[in-house]
Amino acid sequence: AQSVTQLGSHVSVSEGALVLLRCNYSSSVPPYLFWYVQYPNQGLQLLLKYTTGATLVKGINGFEAEFKKSETSFHLTKPSAHMSDAAEYFCAVSNPGAGNMLTFGGGTRLMVKP
Amino acid sequence: DAGVTQSPTHLIKTRGQQVTLRCSPKSGHDTVSWYQQALGQGPQFIFQYYEEEERQRGNFPDRFSGHQFPNYSSELNVNALLLGDSALYLCASSLINGGTYEQYFGPGTRLTVT
Numbered sequence: 571a572q573s574v575t576q577l578g579s580h581v582s583v584s585e586g587a588l589v590l591l592r593c594n595y596s597s598s599v600p601p602y603l604f605w606y607v608q609y610p611n612q613g614l615q616l617l618l619k620y621t622t623g624a625t626l627v628k629g630i631n632g633f634e635a636e637f638k639k640s641e642t643s644f645h646l647t648k649p650s651a652h653m654s655d656a657a658e659y660f661c662a663v664s665n666p667g668a669g670n671m672l673t674f675g676g677g678t679r680l681m682v683k684p
Numbered sequence: 685d686a687g688v689t690q691s692p693t694h695l696i697k698t699r700g701q702q703v704t705l706r707c708s709p710k711s712g713h714d715t716v717s718w719y720q721q722a723l724g725q726g727p728q729f730i731f732q733y734y735e736e737e738e739r740q741r742g743n744f745p746d747r748f749s750g751h752q753f754p755n756y757s758s759e760l761n762v763n764a765l766l767l768g769d770s771a772l773y774l775c776a777s778s779l780i781n782g783g784t785y786e787q788y789f790g791p792g793t794r795l796t797v798t
Contacts (some may be wrong), residue, residue, distance in 0.1 A: 574726075602785050606783050613774055614727070621785055652771055660726050671717065671740050672722075674726035676753040 572588065572597045572663050574675035582681040589633075589648040591678045593661030596642060602661040603644040604672065605635055620644065621666075631655070656682045686711060688777050688790035696796045697765050705760040705793045709777030715739075716758040717787060718750060721772040733758050734780055762795075770797045 577592040596600060602621045606614040617627025625637040635646045644661060658679050662672040686737035689708045697703050709716050715734045719727035731740035733752035752758045756777075762769055772794050 587690050604786075606789075613791045614776075616786055619786065653717070662726075664785065666785075670715070670780075670787055671732060671742075672719075672727070672776075672787060673729070674728050677724075 572665060572673045574673055575598040576659075576678050576679055579676065580679045580681065581684060583651045584683045585653055586650050589646070589651045589655065589680065591646040591659050591661075591680065592635055593635075593646065593675060594610075594642055594648050595645045596645065597663055597665065599664045599665055602666055603635075603637060605629065605633070605644075605646050605662070606660045606662060606674075608660065608677075610657075612649065617646070617659075620645050628637045646684070651680075651682045653660035653682050653684065656680055688775055688788050690773075690775050690793050691732035692793070693795060694794045694796075696798060698798055699765055699767060700764045701765050702761065703765060705762075705773050705775075705795070706779075707760070707774075707775030708757045709741055709792060710721055710788045713779050713788070715778045716756065716778045717776045717778070718758070719776065720744070720759045720776040721792070723771070725750060727774055732797065746769060763773070765797045767797050770794040770795060 573596045575594045604619045606615040620637045628634045661675040708711045717732040718730040721727040731741040732739045736752045747763045749761045774792045775790045778787045
């Protein structure tokens with residue numbers, strides 16, 4: 571069984587400050603890892619993914635995440651927050667070969683203060 | 685190139701009624717997955733369809749059923765609606781052998797059960 575834990579249901583940062591959203595997972599096999607963003611009343615948009623290879627992955631809108639196997643973590647970062655980054659962020663894991671079924675964390679709401 | 689589309693956008697039903705939600709996958713995709721997102725929570729996997737058959741199923745009762753058509757579009761049916769079925773229902777499409785392991789999400793259908 572897989573599970574995802576996102577530490578902090580709400581994170582508030584000032585515009586221009588570092589964004590750090592935490593994600594830890596458990597999986598019986600090497601997982602594929604994803605970060606999705608959800609704006610109000612919308613579906614999910616993929617920010618970035620890790621499948622194999624380089625453990626630091628870059629995504630859209632200046633976000634990046636690093637897969638750390640020893641820590642079972644996949645934290646999302648952005649050097650400088652913009653007001654437009656305010657949204658709900660979800661970390662998800664899938665088991666390779668399991669049909670891409672995603673297991674999501676509970677989400678982190680990012681608030682950006684002017 | 686149209687992305688994933690879902691209909692209707694919003695729906696209000698009464699307890700005990702039945703509902704059908706519809707999804708058209710992204711062009712070129714052959715697999716459709718359905719997720720339930722309760723308010724303030726991460727999406728939960730309901731089931732996945734490929735080649736018109738249910739391929740995987742999450743921890744949802746038999747009241748939840750689905751169908752996939754030859755053109756890859758899909759329906760989600762929920763019988764005997766409960767208040768707890770109120771949620772955003774998300775459809776996601778992917779390519780079973782695409783190698784990118786990405787799921788593309790539609791905007792969702794907001795179901796309210798009164």
